[in-house]
Amino acid sequence: MKTTIRGLLAVLATTTMLAGIAEARTLKWARSGDALTLDPHGQNEGPTTALNNHIYEALTERDHAGKLGPALATSWQVLPSDSKVWEFKLRPGVKFHDGSPLTADDVVFSYQRAMQPTSDFKGYLTSVAEVVKVDDLTVHIKTKGPDPLLVNNTTSIMIMSKAWAEKNNATKAQDFKNKEENFSVRNAMGTGPYTLVSREPDVKTVLKRNDNYWGKGSVPLEVSEIVYTPIKADATRVAALLSGEVDFVQDVPVQDIQRLKGDQKLRVTSGPENRTIFFGMDMGAKDLKSDNVEGKNPFADKRVRQAMNMAINRTAIQRVVMRGESVPTGIIMPPFVNGWTKELDEAPPTDVNAAKKLLADAGYPNGFSVTLHCPNDRYVNDEAICQAAVGMWGAIGIKVNLVSQSKSIHFTLIQKNPAETEFYMVGWGVPTYDSHYIFSFMYHTRAGSLGSWNATGYSNKDVDAKIVSLTSETDIAKRNATIADVWKTLKDEVVYLPIHHQALSYAMKSNLDIPVDVANTPKLKSVVFKGS
């Protein structure tokens, strides 16, 4: 009896589900930029991942709040017998879009593909020594040393069909840098909730619901068709939503949020992004080229850095420039990251007089002048933030010349060695949710693959050693203690001038309610249409 009721309920559930599914509902999705490629291992870039995630899936996935959960793998663990082996149990019954079943062979193949030199995702798997199939639904990932945090990286490695890749000669990950194109760049076949219908890069990509999706029943899957359109100009994008041509807009300009919120036909959701905006300055150089101080580098003096940090009125930036769509901070680490604490996050209070005094103590009673480089098309109101900060530094006597340009030029200045900027803005996201990612890129002495974004000239042997030690530390508590220790030093040194954690807003028709995804990769399979 019990079983029959349950069976009945199941049937009922399925039929209602099917009824829901049967209804054709198109969702027109717009954002500022297009995916660069459909090759799941071609480009490690936000918009690319956001689109590809609808076609391909990884072993694990994060929900919109950043919480790790199962996807193609149902469970995972470090083998108790061997701390260097991660075991993943695959979800049974998963089918690719072409109907073939997902097996451990596909996972092994995909990981090997992602680890190829041409892959843009190899960075996530540097600790991996080997991926082996145990049985059809079990995979072992063997690491070079113990890697307790490896599972965090598996969300980014999407799984392809080995047979499909072999058939279409796409077994090699696209070498994006080398202008290479393969079948998988414009074609895609995964296990995801949507299948590719057509794609015109930079114009339009159409996806159709995968009616054999394994998650059917556990996710709403109400959107039967996704029309993805990149619309670059802010005003046009907002206009498209206001005029009803698109249903869902990412990258909503902060100044338009109020207007959109006020529109009865629209809904706006907001939330923090896993990204922090800050300024960096060259404290390592003997003398700055762009300043008016001869023979010494004002940035080398910690008091100057402190003064500049105190001069920034973060609340004003949040209120006026960001219209509340940001969280002021005193650390360049988003709250999602392992190592974040409320104390670290605290910014010094704005104090112009104290700042002036510090400047005077440092020997610059009349301030100095310097050039600031700023991107104007990368972060939310990046240029306006720079302008505001320039005014605030002006108030303590530091005359800052602002040069704002496209990200394509801006990032070059920072990445060159030696860097071609002495004062710059950067925003940093942390896909691994761990402080080490920030340390190794932003704080470690510039050497080889380490510190490649550290254009400050900051170099601290002790800190460097601690950063390196994090990669092989298996004792989580000890590791976290090191992280806290390193952050304390770094914050005290005022290596960067943090501004805020960037917030995101999505705008959509009022019958939708898509929460902001912390990684800014919304998952439309979860979309539920309301009031119908």
Add this chain to the structure above:
Amino acid sequence: MFAYSIRSIAQGLLVLVAVAFIAFSMFRFVGDPVANMLGQEATLQDRQELSERLGLNDPWPVQFAQFIGNAATGEFGVSYRQARKVSDLIKERLPATVELAVLSALVATFFGVLLGVYVAINRTGFLSNAIMSISLIGVSLPTFLIGIGLIYIFAVELRWLPSFGRGETVKIGWWSTGLLTESGRKSLIMPVLTLAFFQLTLIMRLVRSEMLEVMRADFIRFARARGLGERVIELRHALRNTLVPVVTIAGLQLGSVIAFAIVTETVFQWPGLGALFVNAVQFADVPVMAAYLMFVAAVFVITNLIVDLLYFLLDPRLRTGGRTAKGH
């Protein structure tokens, strides 16, 4: 005429090479493709390796020679950003720009000539003055403001017309057209008007002044003295003579229409070459930028040739006497 055509073509080729050099040399120094193509985790070694592979370390004459050689075969390499062949990208985007530009040029020429003739004939009428004033406002309004204004009125407030894109397109071979669907046609209206407006005012004012100039010509007085009707004189004798310079300017303006499409396409998110170019500039996508510049140059050379041919059709003096025939 044959020799003349040969000379025109030779000159055109020279122009193309010159523009190719400009295209090549300027974009060699602008931006840094390497930084764009590598993600945020790139190491210095990655960067050097990539420069080497892209041939960015070769001496520039070698790069230029390669560039010319490839350009001659329509080959501009692979887009740094999209990792696709530029020739494919151009082919994909060309229909959108051509439909927009040609329609705009037609609208501008047709209404430009029509209004120009009207205001030239009715020099003092109220409507003429109104048209002339509006045309001046048109010249004084930047294209992007017109586009933004149209979007605001017709897409956002009235919701009559789509605010961006081409709508539904139909593929005919490799060509995609928006003319065969309703949404495609609706999508064309605002961009075409935006793009046409400036050219329209230009052509209108040109037609007006040329026409007034022609109306002062002796043969017009003589035509009057022969008792021909005023309309016949205006629409047959004067207009036909006006058309020669107008065709020249209008023809040469096609290049300008295509380049102004950069702004229009940006405002309306029109998936054409202009938008491709702006995107390319943003990412310092050298091959795409170079190809676009060459495309504009090619359009210039071709329209020049067509204009020359039209000359022969419109002005009989050139058919026999060559270009040096004594003009009026």
Add this chain to the structure above:
Amino acid sequence: MTDTVPNPGEPSRFRRIWESDVMWSFRHSPVAIVSAFVSLVMILGAILAPLYAPQDPFNPATLNLMDGLTAPGKANEFTGKTFLLGSDSQGRDMFSAVLYGTQVSLLVGAASVLFSLVIGVFLGLMAGYVGGKTEAVIMRVADIQLSFPAILIALLIFGVARGVIPPAQQEDATLLLLILAIGLSNWAQYARTVRGSTLVEKNKEYVQAARVIGRSPLLIMLKHILPNVMGPVTVIATINLALAVIEEATLSFLGVGMPPTQPSLGTLIRVGQQFLFSGEWWILLFPALTLVILALAINLLGDWLRDALNPRLR
């Protein structure tokens, strides 16, 4: 028949009449008077801005971010300050910003027009006078130049300069770059006009005679031809001033113009455009209106001037 050609020995009288003709036409054209008045007010207003503008919008230290986004005439909710035309998102007084922006736009416009005028007139004289290959090359380049829209040429020039000038100096160079880019993209029209007149004058007897005597022909060209082409050149220059102002705005709109710390009208519009839907209409409207009115006034003036100097077209 008796020769009724006016005595060539009285250029000043001829000039006086010519000028008075223009003046007469001016006095009797309300459009000309209004547009001249508007242009004058805007030009003077912009030049004298530092004397009366409430704020120096180019000095970021004088801006208070908390003043930002104040509606025209309303008090700011945090600081209580009011602004005649409101304030932008940086707390910049829009009235001052528009004044200084007009100043920058006019500076770029006037300087680039002067620049292209000098180049164009010089090349036109060269082409007309020297003839042969020089003429062919100059005029061919002018043809190409004319068929490539100024905006594209300016973008290209800008791009080249951006690659050549080190990034740190780019901001200081932007103004000069704009002048250079817009100036270089507009010289061809002058060259054409001047060449035409030069060709006509070149074959006149007095030039031939002067050649025979061995007087510097170029000097003669400058002395005799320049006055003859001043009319058309003035008309082109006036209309080009309006075009240059618009071109600057378009370049700024595409993001290669003046930086937002030293905003021209175009930059103000680019920035203001972001507020199109957000209710802060004044950030876009006032600069846009100023630009359109300025361009319109100058255009009307140029239009009138063309008719006045070329009365048969009226």
Add this chain to the structure above:
Amino acid sequence: MTEKPVLEVKGLTLDFATRRGTLRALDGVSFTIGRGEVLGVVGESGAGKSLTGTAIIGLVERPGRITGGEIRLNGQRIDNLPPKEMRAIRGRKIGMIFQDPLTSLNPVFRIGDQLTETLQAHLPLSKAEARQRAIELLIEVGIPAPEKRIDGYPHEFSGGMRQRVVIALALAAGPDLIVADEPTTALDVSVQAQIITLLKRLCRTRGTSVMLITHDMGVIAETADRVAVMYAGRIAEIGPVADVIRHPRHPYARGLMGAIPALDTRVKRLTQISGSMPRLDSIPKGCAFQPRCTMAIPRCSLERPELVQAGASRAACWLANAETEVPA
């Protein structure tokens, strides 16, 4: 002259409204032209010769306006006709020939088209008939191989040939009067005589009257029946050619006759008049010629002389009938 004159001009006054006030360009011009008669009109530039011709054919352009007098064609008043009716007269009743054949023909139309359109504008002819008439006209004006040349463009003709075409056009609809405004001035000296002969012959055979405007007294002497001498918008003297040439009554006419190129040119040149014609805004009171007149009497600067009979001619001079010897 018992027959009713073809053209009768009575007290024709024409003003130019300028911003400095009204300028009187024609002041009480009166004359007649009989059927088949050739009236020569002479005077220096600005005397009002061409303006008179333009007024007759009704093509005075703004700001010029007929403010007084009347013009009658075959007794019918034509100066105040509505434009449409006047148009029917132009070409049909009055033909006009302009000075420059190079500019009188529309360069972009075949001469045949220009002929047929004129014919069809005035005569009920079919296209084929009009073409046939056109060929006949070309034969009449002496164009060789007219069947072929009819499809030629104006630039394919020499200056003299073009003026022949112009004459054909003026005569096409068989007008009663031809106004020929300096028809040979722009031509080579070698063909001038041919054209004048042709014009004269055609008009004689058709009985067409001619108003021949020229500043060439030689042409007048050979061609005209009567001559009118104009000065500062007025007729100074009018009469039979032989009489005016041999016995000019008006001192201005006398000076003018001195300028006829003849065998004894060198001697006669000395009699040329010093000074120049007054500008329209400064025509003196009384006799317009008085400031330059060597024989002026006080009355000349006070009262304006009307045309009075003096011998076979009529002259506007207080001393017209005083038998004063011409100073040598």
